[in-house]
Amino acid sequence: MTPDKFKLAVLVSGRGSNLQAIIDSIEKNELQAEIALVISNVKNAYALERAHKHGLDGLFLDPKSYSDRNGYEQSLVEHIQSKSVNLVCLAGYMRVLGKYFIEAFSDRIINIHPSLLPAFPGLHVQKRALEHGVRFSGCTVHYVNEEVDGGAIISQAVVPIFDNDDEASLSERILEQEHIIYPEAIRLILEDRLTLSGRRVLHNK
Ligand code: GRF
16 A cells, blocks of 8 residues: 655645646655645636646635634635645735634644745735845745744745846746745655754754
């Protein structure tokens, strides 16, 4: 009998290029994982189409059909638990997750963010980096806690900012790095190579 694969749930809201990077790594056998479920809070998210094209279970869960955030999160948790998922990956998921969800998957939720955290958490990140005049930006994979983009940092990639950059060009160069470090961070987790020490995430050889 082959052992069960490490199972991922990927939460999305839009384009889904990071979902695609994870799918590609799995299909190239670089990541010994399986995507058990893709959930979107946006009906027409292109990410759902990507899931469909690759024969993955894709589900639209409409937050508006629940009376409150807890009800919505309970449903999210039930769907994810029904697939015995090992890790929840947020990939462009545009809703803030609350205590209920975070406690259900404690230390098993990760996110990718397009800045070098703790600089520029939240929205309109590349625009804010350009306006601030930083010479380097990048992206960060981090554990998710209740503070927006505030959890322990797993990995980062640095991207220089050029004088002729605009939001689109900077976003594109950062995205290229996201597609490298996100699957790589998932691999470190599934190989059990990370140790959490306070706010630090140590990478074991
Ligand atoms: C990425 O820039 C990611 O860092 C941020 O949202 C964007 C999602 O892009 N959290 P995509 O949907 O994965 O293409």
